[in-house]
Amino acid sequence: MKTLFYFGFAFFLMASLPLHSQETVSNIDSLLKVLRKHPADTSKALLYQKVGGHYNVTQLDSARTFFEQGLALSEKLSYQKGVWVNRNGLGNYFERKTQYDSAMYQYERALDVVKETNSTKGFAVVLNNIATIYIRRGEYETALQFLFDALKAEETLNNRNGIAQAFNNIGVVYYYTGNFDQTTNYLTKALEIQEALGNYDGLINGYNNVGAIYDYQKQYDEAIQSYEKGLEIARSIGDRKMEATQLSNIALAYSSKKEYPKAEGIFQEAVALREKIKDYNGEAFSYQGFGQMYLNAKNFAKAKFYLDKAFALAEAHDLKLVKKEALAALVEYYEAQKDYQSANAYLYRYLAVKDSILNEEKTKAIAELETQYETEKKEKEIVAQRAQLAEKDLEVRRKNTLVYGGFGLALVLALLGYLVYNQQKLKNRQLKKEGELKTALAKIETQNKLQEQRLRISRDLHDNIGSQLTFIISSLDNLRFGFPDMKEKLSQKLSGLSGFASQTIYELRDTIWAMNKNDISFEDLQARIGNFTNQAKSASAKTRFEFVMDEGIDRQYTFTSLEGINVYRIIQEAVNNSMKYADASTVQIKISDTTDGFHIAVMDDGKGFEVASVSDDGNGLKNMQKRARELGGTLTLASEAESGTQVILQIPKKLVILET
Numbered sequence: 001m002k003t004l005f006y007f008g009f010a011f012f013l014m015a016s017l018p019l020h021s022q023e024t025v026s027n028i029d030s031l032l033k034v035l036r037k038h039p040a041d042t043s044k045a046l047l048y049q050k051v052g053g054h055y056n057v058t059q060l061d062s063a064r065t066f067f068e069q070g071l072a073l074s075e076k077l078s079y080q081k082g083v084w085v086n087r088n089g090l091g092n093y094f095e096r097k098t099q100y101d102s103a104m105y106q107y108e109r110a111l112d113v114v115k116e117t118n119s120t121k122g123f124a125v126v127l128n129n130i131a132t133i134y135i136r137r138g139e140y141e142t143a144l145q146f147l148f149d150a151l152k153a154e155e156t157l158n159n160r161n162g163i164a165q166a167f168n169n170i171g172v173v174y175y176y177t178g179n180f181d182q183t184t185n186y187l188t189k190a191l192e193i194q195e196a197l198g199n200y201d202g203l204i205n206g207y208n209n210v211g212a213i214y215d216y217q218k219q220y221d222e223a224i225q226s227y228e229k230g231l232e233i234a235r236s237i238g239d240r241k242m243e244a245t246q247l248s249n250i251a252l253a254y255s256s257k258k259e260y261p262k263a264e265g266i267f268q269e270a271v272a273l274r275e276k277i278k279d280y281n282g283e284a285f286s287y288q289g290f291g292q293m294y295l296n297a298k299n300f301a302k303a304k305f306y307l308d309k310a311f312a313l314a315e316a317h318d319l320k321l322v323k324k325e326a327l328a329a330l331v332e333y334y335e336a337q338k339d340y341q342s343a344n345a346y347l348y349r350y351l352a353v354k355d356s357i358l359n360e361e362k363t364k365a366i367a368e369l370e371t372q373y374e375t376e377k378k379e380k381e382i383v384a385q386r387a388q389l390a391e392k393d394l395e396v397r398r399k400n401t402l403v404y405g406g407f408g409l410a411l412v413l414a415l416l417g418y419l420v421y422n423q424q425k426l427k428n429r430q431l432k433k434e435g436e437l438k439t440a441l442a443k444i445e446t447q448n449k450l451q452e453q454r455l456r457i458s459r460d461l462h463d464n465i466g467s468q469l470t471f472i473i474s475s476l477d478n479l480r481f482g483f484p485d486m487k488e489k490l491s492q493k494l495s496g497l498s499g500f501a502s503q504t505i506y507e508l509r510d511t512i513w514a515m516n517k518n519d520i521s522f523e524d525l526q527a528r529i530g531n532f533t534n535q536a537k538s539a540s541a542k543t544r545f546e547f548v549m550d551e552g553i554d555r556q557y558t559f560t561s562l563e564g565i566n567v568y569r570i571i572q573e574a575v576n577n578s579m580k581y582a583d584a585s586t587v588q589i590k591i592s593d594t595t596d597g598f599h600i601a602v603m604d605d606g607k608g609f610e611v612a613s614v615s616d617d618g619n620g621l622k623n624m625q626k627r628a629r630e631l632g633g634t635l636t637l638a639s640e641a642e643s644g645t646q647v648i649l650q651i652p653k654k655l656v657i658l659e660t
Helices: 028-037 042-058 060-077 080-096 100-117 120-136 140-157 160-176 180-197 200-216 220-237 240-256 260-277 280-296 300-317 320-336 340-358 363-407 414-482 488-515 522-539 561-582 619-630
Strands: 519-521 544-549 558-560 586-594 597-604 634-639 645-651
Touching: 028 042, 042 060, 042 080, 042 240, 060 080, 080 100, 080 120, 100 120, 120 140, 120 160, 140 160, 160 180, 160 200, 180 200, 200 220, 200 240, 220 240, 240 260, 240 280, 260 280, 280 300, 280 320, 300 320, 320 340, 363 414, 519 522, 519 561, 522 544, 522 561, 522 586, 558 561, 561 586, 561 597, 561 619, 561 645, 619 634, 619 645
Parallel strands: 544 586
Antiparallel strands: 519 558, 586 597, 597 645, 634 645
């Protein structure tokens, strides 16, 4: 399992009022003197916020006191603007301390005041900051809703700097959701505005995020140049947190170039700075990047050390993104050590964190790793059993040789030898049967335990995930029919979600069907494919489905459950593609027996396409090819415009061992 580096995308934490982001004050000593002598009025409440914003960048631990004093004075004066700007500043402080629950509490209290005063500027600032918390928690769809609301408020104010900040954060969210075209679009627009304004904070974030895009595109030299521009600005204004971010990203880029010694030195500098300013989120990401670097360099001892440190920090401060990536890297580490049992344990934990962020279905990945582990264990047991059988066979041969040799000694001893031989033969048979019985009982017990485990997992999947998905479908349908006047776009969205959940249930049932079988025959596959095509007919009445299997094929020929589900998924994906894209009137599934193995073809008479235009990055084709490789076979795609499409799977037959 390959781990994705997070290159430290930078968010804007908006401090409000004259501060563009968290900006420093050029002469803080003079401002502090003014603050001490200033009367306790509304202006002083705003001065507290401004000084706190300065220390949020330069000396974080000093910031909290000024915000709290500003908040106390504002509440005493019933000055609503002072209340929300100082609460927002406290939210910035807690967010930089990676105390996200405390930060969200302050932002939500600030938003309550903003709603009471109907402050457009307040909405823009606070909504943006609430969105950053959802981003750090991995709740991207919710974050985008807040960010676009913040953008609308900034556009109402015609605040170019605020618009640039919103563009930047929207671009970051699109990066994490994998929409890189939108990422580049929004980050470029943000950087253009910040360059025109000469905003240092904006330029640091812009150069950082553009560098991250270069990193994703593997243009590492360009990425380093962009990060170094951000580093220079961060050092010039004394923003140590962004200085550490740029150093960490530069180190990751050098690591990607395999310049490990140089990367290590820069990593150490970034970690030391983050430890000093107590930036736990950034520190955890640095350890994660450090561990991944050593994993790539095959230095497993150091990799394990730094990955453990990253995971411990993420666990302590509920940093889900770092926790997910650290667990993924630890799975990769244990797989490299061929410790599949530990890898499986960490995979469970990885999927739990991943599901809490993106709510993705995880049964298939778990089943694959479990199968790999169980297969290795079974192979060892088979080797041991064969060795025992060979030893017993050799023992029987030796005894038979002695008996037949003694038969020719003398006619007088013939009867005695015959009796001894029969007695010994009977004893050998008895011993052999006892051994075979013990082996059979042990084998049956193992199979029963495996079957019980399969059934338990199947029941859990059916009762828990299945029932939850059914509840989601019911809830979505109730929403659609309970609110007939809802907008068409929302209704379509709910229908799409309901359909997606229904499809997930079908796939879950297919997985449970495979898990409940030790092996899968052609007869089983034919029945399952028949069920699938019947469902497909109801979805596309104009398409006719044909299933053809050569008469010479043994219907009782069996695959393992993993092989069977792989064959079924390839056929299912090919039929789905024909229904979605081909506009075909006939889809035929044909299984043939050839000298090279089994030939499985899914053919349609649709409009076809140019094969050369198909992207290798498509998940559907990539998954089909991966499954074909796991079967030891090949997958071929043939299509021409207006001539239909053929997906051909060629898999070898298993070697059948005849027992005597």
